[in-house]
Amino acid sequence: MGLQIPVGSRIRKSPFHGALLAHGLTHATVYNHMLMPASFGDPGAEYEALVERVSLWDVACERQVEVVGPDAFELVQYVSARDMAGCAVGRVRYAPICDHEGTLLNDPMILKLAEDRFWFSIADSDLLLWIRGVGAERGLDCRVFEPDASPLGVQGPRADDTMAALLGEWVRDVPFFSFVEVEHEGIPFLLCRSGWSGQGGFELFLTDGSRGRALWDAVWAAGEPFGIHPGGPTLNERIESGLFSYRADCAGEATPLEVGLERFLSLDREDDFVGKAALLAERERGPARRLVTVLLSGKRLPATSEHPWPASGPSGDLVGEVRVASWSPQHDSNIALALVSSDVAGGGFTTFTPSGEELQATHLNFFGE
Amino acid sequence: MGLQIPVGSRIRKSPFHGALLAHGLTHATVYNHMLMPASFGDPGAEYEALVERVSLWDVACERQVEVVGPDAFELVQYVSARDMAGCAVGRVRYAPICDHEGTLLNDPMILKLAEDRFWFSIADSDLLLWIRGVGAERGLDCRVFEPDASPLGVQGPRADDTMAALLGEWVRDVPFFSFVEVEHEGIPFLLCRSGWSGQGGFELFLTDGSRGRALWDAVWAAGEPFGIHPGGPTLNERIESGLFSYRADCAGEATPLEVGLERFLSLDREDDFVGKAALLAERERGPARRLVTVLLSGKRLPATSEHPWPASGPSGDLVGEVRVASWSPQHDSNIALALVSSDVAGGGFTTFTPSGEELQATHLNFFGE
Numbered sequence: 001m002g003l004q005i006p007v008g009s010r011i012r013k014s015p016f017h018g019a020l021l022a023h024g025l026t027h028a029t030v031y032n033h034m035l036m037p038a039s040f041g042d043p044g045a046e047y048e049a050l051v052e053r054v055s056l057w058d059v060a061c062e063r064q065v066e067v068v069g070p071d072a073f074e075l076v077q078y079v080s081a082r083d084m085a086g087c088a089v090g091r092v093r094y095a096p097i098c099d100h101e102g103t104l105l106n107d108p109m110i111l112k113l114a115e116d117r118f119w120f121s122i123a124d125s126d127l128l129l130w131i132r133g134v135g136a137e138r139g140l141d142c143r144v145f146e147p148d149a150s151p152l153g154v155q156g157p158r159a160d161d162t163m164a165a166l167l168g169e170w171v172r173d174v175p176f177f178s179f180v181e182v183e184h185e186g187i188p189f190l191l192c193r194s195g196w197s198g199q200g201g202f203e204l205f206l207t208d209g210s211r212g213r214a215l216w217d218a219v220w221a222a223g224e225p226f227g228i229h230p231g232g233p234t235l236n237e238r239i240e241s242g243l244f245s246y247r248a249d250c251a252g253e254a255t256p257l258e259v260g261l262e263r264f265l266s267l268d269r270e271d272d273f274v275g276k277a278a279l280l281a282e283r284e285r286g287p288a289r290r291l292v293t294v295l296l297s298g299k300r301l302p303a304t305s306e307h308p309w310p311a312s313g314p315s316g317d318l319v320g321e322v323r324v325a326s327w328s329p330q331h332d333s334n335i336a337l338a339l340v341s342s343d344v345a346g347g348g349f350t351t352f353t354p355s356g357e358e359l360q361a362t363h364l365n366f367f368g369e
Numbered sequence: 370m371g372l373q374i375p376v377g378s379r380i381r382k383s384p385f386h387g388a389l390l391a392h393g394l395t396h397a398t399v400y401n402h403m404l405m406p407a408s409f410g411d412p413g414a415e416y417e418a419l420v421e422r423v424s425l426w427d428v429a430c431e432r433q434v435e436v437v438g439p440d441a442f443e444l445v446q447y448v449s450a451r452d453m454a455g456c457a458v459g460r461v462r463y464a465p466i467c468d469h470e471g472t473l474l475n476d477p478m479i480l481k482l483a484e485d486r487f488w489f490s491i492a493d494s495d496l497l498l499w500i501r502g503v504g505a506e507r508g509l510d511c512r513v514f515e516p517d518a519s520p521l522g523v524q525g526p527r528a529d530d531t532m533a534a535l536l537g538e539w540v541r542d543v544p545f546f547s548f549v550e551v552e553h554e555g556i557p558f559l560l561c562r563s564g565w566s567g568q569g570g571f572e573l574f575l576t577d578g579s580r581g582r583a584l585w586d587a588v589w590a591a592g593e594p595f596g597i598h599p600g601g602p603t604l605n606e607r608i609e610s611g612l613f614s615y616r617a618d619c620a621g622e623a624t625p626l627e628v629g630l631e632r633f634l635s636l637d638r639e640d641d642f643v644g645k646a647a648l649l650a651e652r653e654r655g656p657a658r659r660l661v662t663v664l665l666s667g668k669r670l671p672a673t674s675e676h677p678w679p680a681s682g683p684s685g686d687l688v689g690e691v692r693v694a695s696w697s698p699q700h701d702s703n704i705a706l707a708l709v710s711s712d713v714a715g716g717g718f719t720t721f722t723p724s725g726e727e728l729q730a731t732h733l734n735f736f737g738e
Contacts, residue, residue, distance in 0.1 A: 002373035002374070002375075003373065003374050003376065003394060003395065003396065003397045003404075004371035004372065004373055004395060004396045004397075005371070005372050005373070005374040005397065005398055005399075005407075006371075006396055006398060006407050006408075006673040007372065007675045007676075008398075008617060008673055008674070008675070008676045008693060009616075009617045009618070009620070009676040009677045009690075009692045009693055010398070010400075010493060010614065010616045010617035011398065013675075025372060026372065026373060027372065027373045027374070027375055028372045028373075028374065029374055029375060029377075029379070029380065029399070030374075030380075030398070030399035031379075033493065033616065033621070035372075038374075038375050039375075099498060099501055099502065099505070100501065100502070100505035101501075105498055124379065124402065125495050125498065126494050126495035126498070126499070129468060129474055129494065129495070129498075129499045130495075130499050130502050132468055132469065132470075133468065133469070133502050133503050133506075133643075134502050134503075134506055136468070136469035136643075137502075137503055137506035137507060138506060245379065247378075247379045247402065248377060248378045248379035249378070251378070251381065252402070274502075274505075304375040304377055305377070306376045306377070306382075307376075307377045307378040308378045321378075323378045324377060324378055
């Protein structure tokens, strides 16, 4: 007995919306105030297509925040907890963004389009207004706005074959986290080797929102010989692949050190950036909580459940939360991500499902290690 | 054939979540990253309860942003486009918040809890991070955070009877946009005369999230003699009552002058505030678009539809959008809000539903006038 979601004006539709409906979308969520496909009715088939063939995802809800102008680099560098110096035009860096207290605000990919022009490809928070506010208060000379740019994900082991069939063999040579501008039959997009799965593939940043259906249909046709399937970000695959989901994994209330993003921080840079002092102090004392991957006991969990679940330590005390849990074909076990006290993060704990079932969690790894 | 929404960890659940499920919630949306009830299966009965009796709403998704500390007033006054000077403790002001370019970011109620302590009760955008960022960049000495505060709406002509039955006759004397601290059987909340309907009533800001079910059940029991019904913000009633919905009505991309909020702005204040220069310039030249209420031709529309719809002028040119539309019992007609070019805002236009039906729009009023 699921809940239905009305899709009124407060929830924005992507340029690929018509294609989603035509392909039989059954489940959708809201991400950056936008409708995001969750399932087309068969999560098992969607997982299989992603890890064995190729999957087509409307991820237009990964909105872009463009920063452009004489002071664009200064603003980007100041808000990014990762050093952006030395990033070449045409390349991408994954960069945690923190507030002045060191709390993670978002974890975008930053695309460098020109020396004075950047896109933040954002997770689920209103980063645009924050960057604009910080830039304005600092009197920096640049514009911060949302461009017409909507990513379409092509993910899976046959993603290269699909895109080569569409655009030519050259696409196989696009390096990871690099992008090139493409115009295919009048449809303009950036072709970027990236995507929120561990199966490889591309994101196509459509830059003419009126051509969403045309781009979807062209990729679909190219992928049919390779078994393309409609899908979306896939919970069990992304846990297996160690991909972080801001907000799902930390409720928007954690530091990058707690959630295992330390290797993407440049805490020892000489220049100042937002949150630097707080993050240095936290590194010194050690994070209070840790995000961990755990195996869970119990019978096979469904593809999605109502989360989070409370986590209890040996003496029954609340030690944190299981944030997401699902059945993992790779581990032939239930798998979960939990944000728990550092005291218990290296060991096991107990959790309780909404129906009251008690499950045992066994440490698999510290997230990000 | 509705879309189902999975309710994983990225979508936060309110303290009243269990009560919603127990009362048969069927439709839900996402607001401030939180699950918000949309319907319990019978929109007609929900409208009727709201305008004839009393309706109980989980509006915990109206999150609170607390600003507290020595410089709290300075920050609140600087980010608010409405003058907050002279607002007494225990009172509320509805205040548009704009960015440095004069674009509306949110339209909260601001509750003054003490001379140095305020709550912004926000619409659907991440205002917390923006206020925190602006305050930090200005070096102001105050904390900006989300308190444990979750509004529960009691709306409708029998709301006073319901709350008097629960708390005593004194509640009838609470003035509009005033609040008092209450503790009822150990459940702490602010009782505020406010709410997002034109039917009158209260919002109870629960300040202990562990007592959500207790508060819901207590209000429910008190309201049963008056025909209380579970519900939520009601599209047709709020259009009839002239209540603005940020994001639904303007996609988060309009100015307060365009959407008819001028009477809540203090543009002629002497002190500076965010967006002042841009708003003064816009007032001088006149807004490019206007939000208008229109009657729509055609057969009775359902309680909710997929929106927005394109709006066309006399020569077939795109002049804006119908943002929301629904059947209005009060007008015995379809009714809508449209954001259209100022050129056509005073007259009629044509719109097209997703199924291709052409409807005629007739001007009823400029929103906010």
